[in-house]
Amino acid sequence: MKILVTVKRIPDPVEPPKFAGGQIDTSSAKWVQNEFDEYAIETALRLAEVGGGTERLAEVVVVSVCPATKREHVTNFLAMGANRAIVVDADDTQLDAQSVAQLIAAVFRKEGADLLVSGKLSQDNESNEVSQRVAGLLDLPQATFAASVVWDRSANALQVAREVEDGVETKRVPLPAVLSVDLRIVLPTSVKNGATPEGHPYPDKPRLASLRGITMAKTKKVDVLKPADLGVSVGAKVVSRGVVAPPKRQAGKIVASVEELVEKLATEAKVL
Amino acid sequence: MSARAPYYTEDHDRLRETVRRFVQREIAPNIDAWDEAGAFPRELYAKAGELGVLGLGFPEPLGGLPCDPFHRIVVTEELARVGSGGLVAGLMSHGIALPPIVALGDEALQHKVVPRVLRGEAVAALAISEPDGGSDVANLRTTATRDGDDYVLRGSKTFITSGMRADFITVAVRTGGPGMAGISLIVVEGDRPGLTRTPLSKMGWWCSDTATLYFDECRVPAANLVGKENQGFLGIMQNFNGERLAIASMAIAFSQTCLDEALAWARDRQTFGKPLISRQVIRHKLVDMAQRIECTRAWLEQLAWRVQQGQWPIADVCMLKNAATQCLEYCAKEAVQILGGAGYIRGAKSERIYRETKVLSIGGGAEEIMKELAAKQLGY
Numbered sequence: 001m002k003i004l005v006t007v008k009r010i011p012d013p014v015e016p017p018k019f020a021g022g023q024i025d026t027s028s029a030k031w032v033q034n035e036f037d038e039y040a041i042e043t044a045l046r047l048a049e050v051g052g053g054t055e056r057l058a059e060v061v062v063v064s065v066c067p068a069t070k071r072e073h074v075t076n077f078l079a080m081g082a083n084r085a086i087v088v089d090a091d092d093t094q095l096d097a098q099s100v101a102q103l104i105a106a107v108f109r110k111e112g113a114d115l116l117v118s119g120k121l122s123q124d125n126e127s128n129e130v131s132q133r134v135a136g137l138l139d140l141p142q143a144t145f146a147a148s149v150v151w152d153r154s155a156n157a158l159q160v161a162r163e164v165e166d167g168v169e170t171k172r173v174p175l176p177a178v179l180s181v182d183l184r185i186v187l188p189t190s191v192k193n194g195a196t197p198e199g200h201p202y203p204d205k206p207r208l209a210s211l212r213g214i215t216m217a218k219t220k221k222v223d224v225l226k227p228a229d230l231g232v233s234v235g236a237k238v239v240s241r242g243v244v245a246p247p248k249r250q251a252g253k254i255v256a257s258v259e260e261l262v263e264k265l266a267t268e269a270k271v272l
Numbered sequence: 273m274s275a276r277a278p279y280y281t282e283d284h285d286r287l288r289e290t291v292r293r294f295v296q297r298e299i300a301p302n303i304d305a306w307d308e309a310g311a312f313p314r315e316l317y318a319k320a321g322e323l324g325v326l327g328l329g330f331p332e333p334l335g336g337l338p339c340d341p342f343h344r345i346v347v348t349e350e351l352a353r354v355g356s357g358g359l360v361a362g363l364m365s366h367g368i369a370l371p372p373i374v375a376l377g378d379e380a381l382q383h384k385v386v387p388r389v390l391r392g393e394a395v396a397a398l399a400i401s402e403p404d405g406g407s408d409v410a411n412l413r414t415t416a417t418r419d420g421d422d423y424v425l426r427g428s429k430t431f432i433t434s435g436m437r438a439d440f441i442t443v444a445v446r447t448g449g450p451g452m453a454g455i456s457l458i459v460v461e462g463d464r465p466g467l468t469r470t471p472l473s474k475m476g477w478w479c480s481d482t483a484t485l486y487f488d489e490c491r492v493p494a495a496n497l498v499g500k501e502n503q504g505f506l507g508i509m510q511n512f513n514g515e516r517l518a519i520a521s522m523a524i525a526f527s528q529t530c531l532d533e534a535l536a537w538a539r540d541r542q543t544f545g546k547p548l549i550s551r552q553v554i555r556h557k558l559v560d561m562a563q564r565i566e567c568t569r570a571w572l573e574q575l576a577w578r579v580q581q582g583q584w585p586i587a588d589v590c591m592l593k594n595a596a597t598q599c600l601e602y603c604a605k606e607a608v609q610i611l612g613g614a615g616y617i618r619g620a621k622s623e624r625i626y627r628e629t630k631v632l633s634i635g636g637g638a639e640e641i642m643k644e645l646a647a648k649q650l651g652y
Contacts, residue, residue: 072285203297205297208293209289209290210323211325211327214283218283
């Protein structure tokens with residue numbers, strides 16, 4: 001079993017974005033890993049490991065499309081416990097979702113992976129496209145927004161619960177497959193592999209990289225590939241025409257009476 | 273990305289991030305309650321052990337992870353963000369209890385004590401100070417007398433951090449004649465008959481337990497002796513170097529916590545229709561705090577670098593400890609002043625830190641002793 005996990009680097013969402021030249025200016029941004037991808041690596045590690053022991057049921061390979069020299073987020077995932085990593089060396093800020101999906105699909109094929117696990121979206125543009133596009137490109141079954149997953153190893157399939165608008169939908173997905181995960185996937189009992197003892201004390205968050213993990217991460221293998229190595233010519237079909245900051249919020253007004261409020265809602269705010 | 277001092281690498285950043293998250297998850301939501309309750313739960317040792325925080329700087333065969341002095345600074349800075357010295361002192365009390373065992377102890381003793389402590393399964397404490405004297409280590413009075421395969425301990429120790437719940441206590445004892453040549457270190461298990469302990473209430477550091485220990489014919493196997501008999505004094509003194517550097521690091525980190533809290537308050541707080549920070553007198557206070565912190569931190573980092581090169585500049589370490597604790601006394605005082613009434617109310621980090629300044633200028637070698645030791649080292 002080989003699990004591929006995607007990780008995207010994003011400008012730190014805690015820092016307010018800067019705008020320049022009709023775009024978000026990321027030149028001075030602090031880059032961090034997309035938090036939903038932390039849920040993805042946690043899912044993959046819980047599927048792969050026998051909780052409380054050292055045995056592994058699957059190899060976990062991290063993949064990221066980013067400049068080869070800007071891959072701290074990949075090292076972070078290696079520190080959390082992934083076995084090795086693949087970096088597709090490209091300027092991710094210039095690629096659209098389809099290009100990224102093509103690159104990841106190509107890595108999936110090259111690796112002969114059994115499962116792709118991704119966060120459901122990235123916190124920067126929240127487009128929620130890549131895993132679905134990869135599934136389409138690879139013609140594989142997919143389960144998106146997974147809230148829980150049970151790996152039925154004897155049947156080589158996943159049972160995935162997805163939280164949808166009117167309840168929980170349960171899907172059975174034969175492997176190989178594509179999985180995107182939602183917040184609840186990191187609750188202590190959300191991921192089951194049939195090997196980790198019931199009641200294993202998983203936290204309700206992605207694990208922290210242990211200090212030993214941080215040290216080991218530097219010794220793990222990272223393959224750097226160019227898009228051309230994967231036979232993919234990248235470019236953006238989706239072009240961003242401009243990004244501007246929303247108008248600054250005006251200070252509020254305190255009105256003296258209900259009558260005045262209604263009058264202002266009607267004449268100034270024009271919502272009545 | 274903000275520039276970092278040249279001593280730090282991406283590895284240190286990663287360590288900082290993981291410890292920061294650990295502190296946010298496990299400590300920050302609970303620290304006020306723990307401090308009021310006078311203890312943090314023992315499970316925190318196990319959690320910190322699992323993450324590797326406890327093992328940092330100890331040898332790998334004993335369950336540790338070697339590191340450089342800057343890793344230690346990073347861990348201290350991140351633990352200090354919640355503004356509780358008691359937490360740092362209690363959780364990291366093995367940081368002064370274990371190094372003599374690692375440096376001088378035989379393999380059997382090391383394997384008996386160190387791995388369990390680094391996993392967070394057992395708590396370790398160091399016991400040097402006595403009711404009759406703290407800084408005057410060479411004249412300590414607690415005795416350990418050889419009797420067959422045992423040593424029998426008589427005497428008492430006081431101001432012992434983690435003394436109440438320690439499972440292993442590294443105790444300085446007199447095994448020989450008077451003076452420094454008669455001193456040994458011996459490990460006493462917490463459940464040895466003849467050992468009794470009394471908790472001490474303190475000005476600050478509430479969530480770390482502090483104890484007086486009484487050894488009344490307390491019998492300990494001779495195999496618990498750390499290194500050779502009567503050769504403990506040097507181990508104690510070398511251990512002080514690490515402790516003093518750690519205290520300096522803590523003091524600077526808490527100074528920064530005070531500045532951060534005071535700055536956030538000054539920006540937010542409105543007085544006479546304007547933010548407090550628009551007052552020149554407040555801005556100058558903040559700059560005075562920042563200036564002291566930056567100077568002292570630069571010195572700390574320079575000394576840490578020298579330690580990394582294998583030097584132990586004792587006089588500098590003594591002077592740095594004083595500079596750092598003076599920096600903290602200043603910053604805590606000014607932060608409480610800037611916070612005003614809010615700084616006098618429990619719940620403000622600066623309020624707690626203010627009560628915790630003195631322990632750092634007294635513990636690990638009092639300010640006056642540091643000056644004397646520095647003077648002696650410098651040949652003045």
